[in-house]
Amino acid sequence: MRSFTDRVSEIDSSGIRKMFEAAGNGSINLGIGEPDVPTPxxxxxxxxxxxxxxxxxxxxxxxxxxxxxxxxxxxxxxxxxxxxxxxxxxxxxxxxxxxxxxxxxxxxxxxxxxxxxxxxxxxxxxxxxxxxxxxxxxxxxxxxxxxxxxxxxxxxxxxxxxxxxxxxxxxxxxxxxxxxxxxxxxxxxxxxxxxxxxxxxxxxxxxxxxxxxxxxxxxxxxxxxxxxxxxxxxxxxxxxxxxxxxxxxxxxxxxxxxxxxxxxxxxxxxGPQDCVTEMRDRFKQRRDILLGGLREMDIECVTPAGAFYVFPRVGDGDRTAADLAERGVITVPGSAFGIYGAEHIRMSYATSEANIVRALDRMRGGF
Ligand SMILES: Cc1ncc(COP(=O)(O)O)c(C=O)c1O
Missing domain, CATH: 3.40.640.10 (Type I PLP-dependent aspartate aminotransferase-like (Major domain))
Known part of the structure; x- marks a missing residue:
């Protein structure tokens, strides 16, 4: 049996990747950690x-x-x-x-x-x-x-x-x-x-x-x-x-x-920086749509002032992420980011407004 260093073998592979692997066809992916627009x-x-x-x-x-x-x-x-x-x-x-x-x-x-x-x-x-x-x-x-x-x-x-x-x-x-x-x-x-x-x-x-x-x-x-x-x-x-x-x-x-x-x-x-401001403006609109939808469902959520993630508190983050995945919405359980994240899920809004609206529709009734 080959042995590997503890400092590497004890590391868990990324919880984010695991959710992607579990994603079914037709799922809406709110697990993404990158802008959805092309390079300028x-x-x-x-x-x-x-x-x-x-x-x-x-x-x-x-x-x-x-x-x-x-x-x-x-x-x-x-x-x-x-x-x-x-x-x-x-x-x-x-x-x-x-x-x-x-x-x-x-x-x-x-x-x-x-x-x-x-x-x-x-x-x-x-x-x-x-x-x-x-x-x-x-x-x-x-x-x-x-x-x-x-x-x-x-x-x-x-x-x-x-x-x-x-x-x-x-x-x-x-x-x-x-x-x-x-x-x-x-x-x-x-x-x-x-x-x-x-x-x-x-x-x-x-x-x-x-x-x-x-x-x-x-x-x-x-x-x-x-x-x-x-x-x-x-x-x-x-x-x-x-x-x-x-x-x-x-x-x-x-x-x-x-x-x-x-x-x-x-x-x-x-070069010109308008691509950056345009992306930021677009993300802000999407944030507001997602945040508004979550709050309508009475989900507790700190208003995120930056990046392109919301991190609502949902109780059991692992279970919620698994339930949402079954309903075709991919998120990342907060436990992927440390033990103190376990009551949360991470939702990325680096995806189209239409996807965010559809994801919110799929989530309604489940909370
Ligand atoms: C906070 C943070 N730091 C660093 C990175 C890694 O960035 P890069 O793709 O430039 O290696 C990421 C990627 O998701 C990130 O979210």
Whole structure:
């Protein structure tokens, strides 16, 4: 019998994938974690030009210099943070950025504080890095600085912050983000700030912890902002001492991010941004339809101010998701995102309004 490492074999495969596998023909899929629109045409054109112009080789390990310059300008313009191109690594999606950060920061036995419920990768990647996962229960679906503070020990190495949140859709306030930054300074740990939904905020503002502290790795991607999930292009920013170590992991697991995707994202970031605002406006309308329908059914639901998910409290999330799947509506049970998500389901509204309306019809009478 072949043996595999505990840190890998003990990980459960993603609960999201399991729901997709269970989906019958004709099901309406509200389990999706990606925009339903195509990548903007000018971005696709830039990729085709890049192929024809021969951008088909390894690039600089940290990424094409022009892209890192553009990202450095983006950080200043959108996030009010000043990072030089040398403080940026272009990665294969935000996923790789999370992975290389955790690999370089977490020693076996170190504590990684993660929001619970939180994005599925945080627990898995922390364990793969040998870390001890500490689930921080959310308060009203937000990470509360006082609850975080209670979990901090001498072993705390990393706190993962994700605003807007997957799966909750909630957006942390400026005051909360500043409080996390102060905790990181006072207790000398690193915040990994996953900002992949920053473009998708309907109420409130997006605030990066890097505005307040250098103890932070800012992770982002083109995946959601420009409807580019399949292109696998993300990036991170951090101070040079971090970059030096992260780069070693990146170099050996990835060499560099996809060359064509880098040129496409350069066009996305430096080109017109109306595609992003249009997508956000469309998502907001869909959110309101879904939220309105759920509230008519008296389902308890925090108003999500960002991302493209609602996370209603339904009692037994596993049972509800299974019942809904039988009625042809695919959702994700909240337990997929941590033990404190078990009373919820995640519903994505990154699908057409017609699908949302049909899904609500199928749900009526079942609650
Ligand atoms: C919060 C969050 N972070 C990171 C990722 C991974 O992003 P990427 O596709 O760029 O690897 C996702 C994808 O669903 C996500 O929801």
């Amino acid at each position: 045409a000018h971005v696709c054109d830039a990729a085709m030009d890049a192929i024809r112009e021969g951008y088909t080789r390894y690039t600089a390990g940290a990424g094409v210099p022009e892209l890192r310059v553009a990202l450095s300008e983006k950080f200043l313009h959108d996030n009010n943070i000043s990072v030089s191109p040398d403080e940026i690594i272009v990665t294969s999606g935000a996923s790789e950025a999370l992975h290389i950060s955790l690999q370089a920061l977490v020693e076996p036995g170190d504590d990684v504080l993660i929001p619970d419920p939180g994005f599925v990768s945080y627990m898995a990647l922390s364990r793969i890095a040998g870390g001890r996962v500490i689930s921080v229960p959310l308060v009203d679906l937000c990470l509360d600085p006082d609850v975080v503070a209670e979990q901090i020990t001498r072993n705390t190495k990393v706190l993962i912050v994700n605003s807007p949140s997957n799966p909750c859709g909630t957006v942390q306030s400026r005051k909360e983000i500043q409080a996390f930054a102060e905790l990181a300074e006072d207790h000398d740990f690193t915040i990994i700030s996953d900002e992949v939904y920053e473009f998708c905020i309907y109420e409130g503002e997006h605030v990066s912890p890097a505005e307040f502290t250098d103890n932070v790795v800012t992770v982002n991607a083109a995946s959601k902002t420009y409807a580019m999930t399949g292109w696998r292009l993300g990036y991170l920013a951090a101070r040079p001492e971090y970059i030096e170590q992260f780069h070693k992991v990146h170099q050996y697991v990835q060499a560099c991010a996809n060359s064509v995707a880098q040129m496409a994202v350069l066009a996305a970031i430096t």
